[in-house]
Amino acid sequence: MNETKVKHALEILKQAVARHGEKLVYPCSFGAEGSVLIDLIQRAGLAIPIVTIDTGRLPQETFEAIEAIEKRYGIRVRIVFPDCHEVEEMVAAHGPNLFRRAVELRRLCCEIRKVRPLARVLADYEAWITGRRREQSAERANLPFVEEDDPVYGKIKYNPLADWTWKEVWDYIRAREVPYHPLHDRFYHSIGCACCTRPIAVGEDPRAGRWWWEHEDVAEECGLHVPASRIAPPKPGEGEQGEGI
Ligand code: SF4
Structure with a gap:
């Protein structure tokens, strides 16, 4: 375990709490980085709500990962949902598996099922924590520890990892025997929706484990960390001509 990086990540978390107090939240997707961050937060006794x-x-x-984490730390994770009317309208217009037919429809699905619910959560906070790492992609190669200018939500983002x-993520998980997502043992790397994630x-x-049917140039972020202009949803009926794009 890289003690220097552990110490630094803890410092980032403590600085965020000192600056934002109750206006700081951690929206977690329960991948390996999430396990590390939750363990760091709980070890340090930081009152950061997990959503x-x-x-x-x-x-x-x-859900098994969520329950294992809740049991280990004696916490309750807040689970939020998309607007059911928006989901119903989207599915009525484009079908349940719209994300497979066009990039725009995949972005629309992510927008309604993830981006907007997160926006509703973040409306109550000044800042949030993410588990993003520079190693994850070329787009993240220069990721800072603190982002003051989030183009999507206008909130401050902290990236302690x-x-x-x-390897360091997994060294930590093993050393601390932290509960982790069961799909990591089945060769899943990045974990999201079941239909859009594979080993x-x-x-x-x-x-290659996310949106693998899209061309590699477009199979990027889900909209949580990219400008809204890149995820503008099409109107019902639009965006379906480009099947296989
Ligand atoms: S990951 Fe797939 S199913 Fe999940 S919100 Fe995005 S497009 Fe929809």
Whole structure:
């Protein structure tokens, strides 16, 4: 375990609490980074609420991970949901598996099932914590520990694990015997909705586990960390001509 990075990540978390107090939240998706951050938060006794978004398409294993974390630390994770009317309208207009037919429809699904629910959560806070790391993609190569200018939500973002490697994440989990998502044992790297996540082969790009049917140039973020202009949803009926884009 890299004690220097652990200490630094704890410092980032403590600085965030000192600056924002009750106006700080951690929206967690319960991947490996989430396990590390929750353990750090609980070890330090930091009163940071943990929230997750139940998109309606999550794998059962995510709920098992949530319950294992709750049991280990004696906490309750707040689970928030998309607006059911928005989901109904989207499915009525485009079908339940719209995300497979066009990039715009995949972004619309992420917008309604993830981005808007998170926006409703963040409306009550000044800042949030993420588990993003520089190693995850070229787009994140220069990820700072603190982002003052979030283009999506206008909130301050803290990335305490920005300089951690995947190996360091797992060294921590094993050393601390932290509960982790069961799908990591089945070769899943990045975990999201069941229908949009798959295991990857040894040596394969981790991004191959998400939205793998899209061209690699567009299979990027889900909208939680990119400008809204890049995820503008199409109107019902639009965006379906480009099947297989
Ligand atoms: S990951 Fe897939 S199912 Fe989940 S919100 Fe995005 S497009 Fe929809």
